[in-house]
Amino acid sequence: MSLTPGPVGRLIEELSRLPGIGPKTASRLTFFMLRAPETQVLALADAIRGLREGTVFCSTCFNIAEQDPCPVCSNAERDRGVICVVEEPLDVLAIERTRRFKGLYHVLHGALSPVDGIGPDELKMRELVERVRAGGVREVLMATNPTMEGDATAMYLARQLAPLGVRVTRLAMGLPVGGDLEYADEITLGEALEGRRDV
Secondary structure: OOOOOHHHHHHHHHHHOOOOOOHHHHHHHHHHHHHOOHHHHHHHHHHHHHHHHOOEEOOOOOOEEOOOOOOOOOOOOOEEEEEEEEOOHHHHHHHHHHOOOOEEEEEOOOOOEHHHOEOHHHOOHHHHHHHHHOOOOOEEEEOOOOOHHHHHHHHHHHHHHHHHOOEEEEOOOOOOOOOOHHHOOHHHHHHHHHOOOOO
8 A cells, every 4th residue: 555645646757757857856846846835836737738738849940939930930030041950949049049040940859869769750850851952051050969869860961961962061069168178078179179270
């Protein structure tokens, strides 16, 4: 016989499914909600419901938005000749915070990972090739993560786009601003040396 009431156990189980939330954190969150004012808990429940009801995926770039097309794709001032390819919607937010990229985006919703059963058909790759094939694109910037999966995804897409005559670039890699050379790992320092530029 379990001493945990059914609704408590169910919420712990559901919270444990979230990335970065283990059973202990899920338990702490659940018991916090039991003690929190009812209005706070109901506001959280409404926000979760609103997340599903109030958001869509843009039919052009597959980013999350409140309307289709998203604000970036519908903005006539954006450079339609450059598409930045990212793995997840959070990556769009990170690049937008720089205020330096003025083109469009394409969100893949993951990266190639044969070990996890994620191939080209599980990602928005075909849609990217179709966008480029439609014309008007000069450059596709691969902004996938600097991981084995991200690199494999960028290389795969570069091969798919090569016959279309579009320039394919990759985000530069190297030292972080404000970092010390002595703390940089060999791969990062090597990338910085390879990607050096004129001053």
